[in-house]
Amino acid sequence: MTDKYTDKDDGFAGLDALFDTARAAPAPLSEDMLDRLTRDALDVQAGFAASPAAPPRRGRLAGWLAAIGGWPAMATLATAGVAGLWIGAMPPAFVETLGLGSATASDTAEDDLYLVDPLPGFVVSLTMGEGS
Structure with a gap:
């Protein structure tokens, strides 16, 4: 029995001799082949020589605006902000009946006086001297 890895008679002996030769x-x-090869190489190099101009740098605001989605997203944020301020400053009647009306402590102003600070921080700092 012959080993397939050491058997040298594979039928290509004539072909191996041609390759060895x-x-x-x-x-x-030939000179013509070298000229064509050089001309092709120079054509390829000419295509690489022209580099595109670098795009202009964007500022931080432009980068942030692009990150959130551009001007449509900025318009949406502005609209939501204005609507939130409007509803917070002048809530419609149905908002107060949903739960904001029950958030008050009592119905009379005398009972709510504990919520008022009679001496804000800047007044206390003015009344206290350095020696006290």
Whole structure:
């Protein structure tokens, strides 16, 4: 029985001899072939020589605006902000009946006086001297 890794008679002995002969004496390139090869290489290099201009740098605001989605997103944020301020400053009647009306402590102003600070922080700092 023969081993397939050490068996040298694979039927390509004639072909191996032709390859060995071709490797022993490489054919020189003709002048015409060298000229065409050089011309092709120069054409390829000419295509790489022209580099595109760098895009202009964007500022931080432009980068932030692009990150949130551009001007449509900015318009949406502005509209939501104005609507939130409007509803917070002048709530409609149905908002107060949903729960904001029950958030008050009592119905009379005398009972709510504990919510008022009679001496804000800046007044206390003015009345206290350095020696006290």
